[in-house]
Amino acid sequence: MPRDLTRPLVTGGAGFIGSALVRLLLARPEVERVVVLDKLTYAGSIGRLPEGGKHPRLTFLRGDVADRETLVHLLDFHGITGVLHLAAESHVDRSIERPDDFIATNIVGTACLLDVCRHAGIPLLHCSTDEVYGSIEAPGVFTEESPLRPSSPYSASKTSADLLCLAAATTYGQDVVITRSSNNYGPRQHPEKLIPRMIQCALRDEPLPVYGSGLQVRDWMHADDHGSGLIAAYLKGAPAGVYNLGARCERTNLDLVRSILSILGKPESLIRHVTDRPGHDLRYAVDPSKAEHELGWRARADFERDFTATVHQLARELV
Numbered sequence: 001m002p003r004d005l006t007r008p009l010v011t012g013g014a015g016f017i018g019s020a021l022v023r024l025l026l027a028r029p030e031v032e033r034v035v036v037l038d039k040l041t042y043a044g045s046i047g048r049l050p051e052g053g054k055h056p057r058l059t060f061l062r063g064d065v066a067d068r069e070t071l072v073h074l075l076d077f078h079g080i081t082g083v084l085h086l087a088a089e090s091h092v093d094r095s096i097e098r099p100d101d102f103i104a105t106n107i108v109g110t111a112c113l114l115d116v117c118r119h120a121g122i123p124l125l126h127c128s129t130d131e132v133y134g135s136i137e138a139p140g141v142f143t144e145e146s147p148l149r150p151s152s153p154y155s156a157s158k159t160s161a162d163l164l165c166l167a168a169a170t171t172y173g174q175d176v177v178i179t180r181s182s183n184n185y186g187p188r189q190h191p192e193k194l195i196p197r198m199i200q201c202a203l204r205d206e207p208l209p210v211y212g213s214g215l216q217v218r219d220w221m222h223a224d225d226h227g228s229g230l231i232a233a234y235l236k237g238a239p240a241g242v243y244n245l246g247a248r249c250e251r252t253n254l255d256l257v258r259s260i261l262s263i264l265g266k267p268e269s270l271i272r273h274v275t276d277r278p279g280h281d282l283r284y285a286v287d288p289s290k291a292e293h294e295l296g297w298r299a300r301a302d303f304e305r306d307f308t309a310t311v312h313q314l315a316r317e318l319v
């Protein structure tokens, strides 16, 4: 049976990617109402949502994905037809300092949501990350069959959630789909993350702290492309299917920081190399061919144009 998108629940909808996804969902005629469940941690903000969360076809609920009672009630009360699960603790540096919240939300929260969806007979799309594969040397790329070798507490918690989802599909025949996306850029990202942080420093003419050599490679994809990939995977993904989402747009962190400085008209002398993050993965690269062929999805953004637009928009948000 095709999955129903008339009344989706988006967990983590007040976050960076969740709020981009909510906008895409509200633009679709078959979506009657989007329900957002978000705990509003330090990383969440209702102000990111369309019309500050007051859009007429949006219901915002503050709550925790690890709170079973709330979940059971809200799926029933709001007539939820499917769940797009993005709620997570998402910052690698914080996971290294203190993994507890990552375990509570990313693992226990996902397990709780899975269980409630199973009892309600509702499909679950789990939004994961390419970081579950660990690091790979060029020119290699990870496919969905590659071994899972997470390096940080963050990526280990996301890997655990992926495995719980796959186990639920095998054990109970539960309808679960997993996406693994590369790094995202776009508006409304929390200032602790690389791109907004560098923009903030540049705007203040403060040194831009670049971890180690800055030669770490990431594949950069616009948050809207991630959102459209999540919707495509929800609608067309095979049960227990795993789909890599990437843009084939590799840049070193140093190149990215140089681009930010050039877009903002600031000198490269502001760059400061600082002690590298422990266990820092050198390169992430996923092969998105499976998603392109099976889901009919592809990343559409033009990096030069859309990254420049993102830097200007974040600069306006951050002042």
Ligand SMILES: NC(=O)c1ccc[n+]([C@@H]2O[C@H](COP(=O)([O-])OP(=O)(O)OC[C@H]3O[C@@H](n4cnc5c(N)ncnc54)[C@H](O)[C@@H]3O)[C@@H](O)[C@H]2O)c1
Residues within 6 Å of the ligand: 011, 012, 013, 014, 015, 016, 017, 018, 037, 038, 039, 040, 041, 042, 043, 044, 045, 063, 064, 065, 066, 085, 086, 087, 088, 089, 090, 091, 104, 105, 109, 127, 128, 129, 130, 158, 180, 181, 182, 183, 184, 185, 190
């Ligand atoms: N940002 C990226 O580049 C990227 C890349 C690949 C995958 N992802 C995944 O995408 C998802 C969203 O990432 P993001 O960058 O938007 O993160 P984010 O930190 O901006 O947003 C996370 C949201 O989840 C909410 N949240 C946290 N704990 C919660 C809980 N227990 N219950 C309910 N809500 C809770 C927060 O309040 C916040 O609004 C995450 O699952 C992340 O692993 C992100």
